[in-house]
Amino acid sequence: MILKALFAASATAALLLSLPANAAELTIGFSQIGSESGWRAAETSVSKQEAAKRKVNLKIADAQQKQENQIKAIRSFIAQNVDAIFLAPVVSTGWDAVLKEAKEAKIPVVLLDRDIDPSGKDLYLTAVTSDSVHEGEVAGDWLAKTVGDKACNIVELQGTVGASVAANRKKGFDTAVAKHANLKVVRSQTGDFTRAKGKEVMESFIKAEGGGKTICAVYAHNDDMMVGAIQAMKEAGLKPGKDILTVSIDAVPDIFKAMAAGEANATVELTPNMAGPAFDAVAAFKSKGTVPPKWIQTESKLYTAADDPQKIYDSKKGLGY
Amino acid sequence: MTALLPRRGLAQILALIVILAVDRVVSPQFFDLRLQDGRLFGSMIDVLNRGTPVALLSLGMVLVIATRGIDLSVGAVMAICGAIAASLADSHGLPVVLAAALGAGLVCGLWNGFLVAVLGMQPIVATLILMVAGRGIAQLITEGRIVTFTSPDLVWLGNGAILGVPVPVAIALGMLILTGAVVRGSALGLLIEATGGNARASELAGVGTRAMILAVYVWCGVCAALAGVIAAADIMGADANNSGLWLELDAILAVVIGGTSLFGGRFSLVLAVLGALIIQTMNTGILLSGYPPEFNLLVKAVVVLAVLLLQSPKLSGFAGIMARLRRTKP
Numbered sequence: 135m136i137l138k139a140l141f142a143a144s145a146t147a148a149l150l151l152s153l154p155a156n157a158a159e160l161t162i163g164f165s166q167i168g169s170e171s172g173w174r175a176a177e178t179s180v181s182k183q184e185a186a187k188r189k190v191n192l193k194i195a196d197a198q199q200k201q202e203n204q205i206k207a208i209r210s211f212i213a214q215n216v217d218a219i220f221l222a223p224v225v226s227t228g229w230d231a232v233l234k235e236a237k238e239a240k241i242p243v244v245l246l247d248r249d250i251d252p253s254g255k256d257l258y259l260t261a262v263t264s265d266s267v268h269e270g271e272v273a274g275d276w277l278a279k280t281v282g283d284k285a286c287n288i289v290e291l292q293g294t295v296g297a298s299v300a301a302n303r304k305k306g307f308d309t310a311v312a313k314h315a316n317l318k319v320v321r322s323q324t325g326d327f328t329r330a331k332g333k334e335v336m337e338s339f340i341k342a343e344g345g346g347k348t349i350c351a352v353y354a355h356n357d358d359m360m361v362g363a364i365q366a367m368k369e370a371g372l373k374p375g376k377d378i379l380t381v382s383i384d385a386v387p388d389i390f391k392a393m394a395a396g397e398a399n400a401t402v403e404l405t406p407n408m409a410g411p412a413f414d415a416v417a418a419f420k421s422k423g424t425v426p427p428k429w430i431q432t433e434s435k436l437y438t439a440a441d442d443p444q445k446i447y448d449s450k451k452g453l454g455y
Numbered sequence: 456m457t458a459l460l461p462r463r464g465l466a467q468i469l470a471l472i473v474i475l476a477v478d479r480v481v482s483p484q485f486f487d488l489r490l491q492d493g494r495l496f497g498s499m500i501d502v503l504n505r506g507t508p509v510a511l512l513s514l515g516m517v518l519v520i521a522t523r524g525i526d527l528s529v530g531a532v533m534a535i536c537g538a539i540a541a542s543l544a545d546s547h548g549l550p551v552v553l554a555a556a557l558g559a560g561l562v563c564g565l566w567n568g569f570l571v572a573v574l575g576m577q578p579i580v581a582t583l584i585l586m587v588a589g590r591g592i593a594q595l596i597t598e599g600r601i602v603t604f605t606s607p608d609l610v611w612l613g614n615g616a617i618l619g620v621p622v623p624v625a626i627a628l629g630m631l632i633l634t635g636a637v638v639r640g641s642a643l644g645l646l647i648e649a650t651g652g653n654a655r656a657s658e659l660a661g662v663g664t665r666a667m668i669l670a671v672y673v674w675c676g677v678c679a680a681l682a683g684v685i686a687a688a689d690i691m692g693a694d695a696n697n698s699g700l701w702l703e704l705d706a707i708l709a710v711v712i713g714g715t716s717l718f719g720g721r722f723s724l725v726l727a728v729l730g731a732l733i734i735q736t737m738n739t740g741i742l743l744s745g746y747p748p749e750f751n752l753l754v755k756a757v758v759v760l761a762v763l764l765l766q767s768p769k770l771s772g773f774a775g776i777m778a779r780l781r782r783t784k785p
Contacts, residue, residue: 169599171696295748324748328697329601329690334505338742341498342482358601362690369614371491388603455600 160417161191163211164220164246164409168199172386173406175454177222177247181409188413201225205232212239218259218416220409222246233257242419246408249429260415260426262408266299269434270306272402273381276436277351278314280379280399286350289339290322291332291363293355300324303355303383320349325359332359336366346372351379357389357401364397375399375439385437387450393443403435406453463714466765467729470712474733474758478740485743494616498739500624506735507623508533508699510728511682512706513713514627514634515675517727520710522668523651523719524571524578526675529706531589532563533683533699538596540684541693544604552609557680563589564676568669586703593695603692613688623685627728630678635724644722647671651719709734712762733762 162185166178178194185192193216195207201224211219212235219241223229229250236243237257245261277288288311293300304322311317321339325332332354340346346367352374354360360382367374374380375397382389385403392398411430418424437446478498479485488497512529519526536556543552563585570581596602604610615622638644649657650667658664679699687693707717712730715722737758741751764770 169594172600175599292748295751321745322747323742324751326697329692329694330686330697333690334501335742337501337505338498338739341484341487341501342743342745344484358694365614365690369491369494370496388601454598 160188160217160413160420161193161214162218162220162413162416163207163214163216164192164194165204165207165211165222166194166196167204167222167224168197170199172455173384173404176406176450177408179452179454180406181220184407184410184413188417190413192409197224199224201228205229208232208236208243212236212241215239216241217420219243220246220412221258222408223248223250226251229254230257242416244412244416246412255428259419260412260428260430262412262415262430262432264404264408264432264434266302266404267306267309268431269383269402269404270303270308271310272306272434272436273303273353273383273400274307274310274317276400276402276438277353277379277381278310278317281314281317281350283316284350285316285318287318287320287343287348288351288353289336289343289349290319291325291335291352291354291359292322293324293327293359295324297327300327300355307353319353325354325362327356327358329358329362332362333366334362335359336363337370340366340370340372346370346378349378351381354380354382357382357384357386360398360401361388361392364392368397373397385435385446385450386455387447387453388455390437390443390447390450393437393439394447396439400436400438403433403437405432405435408432463766464723464726464729466762467713467726467733470762470765471729471733471736474736474740478736478743481740481745482743485740490619493619494614494621495619498743500621502732502735502739503624504621505739506732507627508682508686509702509705509709509734510627510731511630511678511685512702513709513727513731514630514724515671515678516703516706517710517713517715517722517724518634518638518647518671519578519675520707520715520717521647521651521719521722522664522671523654524668524671525582525707525717526567526672527579527582527703528563528567528585528589529675529679529682530699530701530703531586531593532560532676532679533686533702534593534693534695535563535589535596536560536680536683537687537693537698538593538602538695540609541602541604541687542596544606544609549606549608549612552606553684556684557677560676560678560680560683561673562676563679564673565669567676568672571672572665572668590695593693593698597693597695599695601692601694605691609684609688610691611688613685613691623689626681626685630681631724631728634674638724648720648722651722705734706731708759712759714766734759 169175197203242259244259247263249261323335325335343349352363360380364374380398381400383402385401389398389401415426485498488495536559539559540552540556543555567582570576571578612622617625646662647667649662650664654664686698709730710727712733713726741754
């Protein structure tokens with residue numbers, strides 16, 4: 135069922151991508167959350183690039199992590215009578231009133247990166263998001279394939295306890311690993327998505343697992359924690375990427391630097407290009423009336439050392455990560 | 456020995472020993488030590504190394520609290536100074552980097568001290584301003600990214616070793632000795648305690664309370680700056696969003712565990728640092744235990760409660776009464 139939906143979503147996305155970019159005169163308002171993370175900054179700069187590619191006039195409003203600012207921005211976009219509104223919602227509830235106003239003004243709204251609660255499903259055109267459960271699965275499948283039949287003890291660096299992304303990335307990885315009896319997650323702790331905590335937790339994992347000799351792989355819910363963990367392994371005299379395999383999620387530039395140095399093995403991309411598919415969906419909707427599916431899933435691409443990490447690092451480092 | 460370990464330090468030392476014993480139970484290799492690349496390696500070293508930022512913060516915080524103040528901005532000051540250090544590290548020498556970062560910490564401390572001592576603002580509100588604004592300033596410096604550097608000098612500050620002892624630990628120890636020598640080697644400590652005990656009476660008795668308050672906030676800022684530089688050096692990058700996040704609360708907790716009252720007056724530097732070590736011993740133990748992370752905060756809360764109960768005068772009074780009752784029973 136899910137697979138079918140995924141297939142349909144990706145097929146539609148592919149179809150939309152192949153459409154000619156004839157959105158020359160579109161004006162789109164984008165209510166961005168704010169500069170909460172490097173990924174967010176990269177999303178903003180990629181959105182600008184994608185808009186320039188399609189000659190879309192993109193107006194970005196920075197909400198500084200506040201919902202009331204986002205609501206104000208949407209109201210002002212409605213007043214300016216833009217062709218469409220992109221919204222990266224800071225929270226999942228409380229959007230009904232303002233989205234109804236947009237609907238009455240006949241301005242389609244596209245959600246980027248995050249979804250809102252189910253009661254508002256008919257209030258937006260589509261949501262372009264990544265599937266974080268799938269990201270965990272991709273990471274787990276890569277590890278299973280790389281390890282083969284060898285027994286492998288995995289340690290896991292979780293994201294912040296209670297964050298849905300952390301829960302989903304754990305769930306996806308667990309699902310993938312559960313299919314292989316030789317893979318076992320022996321330790322799992324939270325590193326709060328930060329480098330410092332990732333390093334601290336990895337230090338304790340190494341001590342608890344006989345100096346790291348019994349650890350075969352590390353899985354981190356984001357690259358930042360992995361960068362910290364790589365330092366911890368090096369300081370313990372271990373060789374990350376060789377003695378201990380690494381797989382993490384996000385594909386931020388610094389993990390490619392580690393990969394180029396042979397200290398990291400794989401990362402799953404959370405693409406900052408959420409706006410691209412959204413532009414295409416809006417263009418098709420405006421010109422041909424094509425109604426996109428409610429969910430456009432972005433690709434969770436796997437990168438390994440075979441993908442010329444140095445080149446990817448160079449291309450990504452200017453994006454504001 | 457009794458001079459070194461005052462009676463009021465017994466509860467903390469007892470707590471530390473108990474927590475160490477528990478750590479040994481959950482992780483049999485807890486006390487194992489070996490040399491790795493000329494640096495001591497083991498869980499005990501992790502405790503000292505990871506406890507360094509909070510220990511440094513608590514050194515400044517304990518003096519501020521002794522004047523009946525509080526400094527909520529230390530976490531944000533860490534982020535600012537770490538960001539400055541990381542931005543300059545690859546283009547300037549270590550002395551310039553350190554001077555800039557510590558100078559920024561000093562300015563932050565002056566700002567807090569000015570608001571409290573000169574304008575007479577309530578410390579919790581005055582320092583809240585920098586707590587909120589400071590993280591924004593740090594994010595402006597790093598432009599919201601994690602600024603990484605490769606300067607071996609600065610990296611050494613976080614990951615190097617002096618005779619096997621990690622540099623951060625050596626720095627914290629040095630700062631403890633320096634601060635102790637300054638405040639306890641002179642009448643300064645007494646004047647700080649007098650300011651916190653009764654500012655008006657001290658003022659009338661001729662103590663320059665304003666200067667005292669200004670000085671403790673400045674020192675707190677410098678300590679936070681050093682903690683920020685070490686935190687940045689540790690991960691070879693400045694993470695403005697997360698560096699020092701919520702550490703002001705850990706520092707206050709360390710001071711309180713160390714038996715210094717939030718109402719000012721008598722303080723102990725050594726016990727504040729011991730408080731920081733108690734917190735970190737517990738954190739490291741939790742990480743080694745292998746329990747699911749959902750339990751982390753719960754375990755921490757229970758242990759902190761137990762340590763504070765150990766120190767509660769009411770409770771020890773209660774225990775005394777019970778003991779006496781038991782004795783008088785026929």
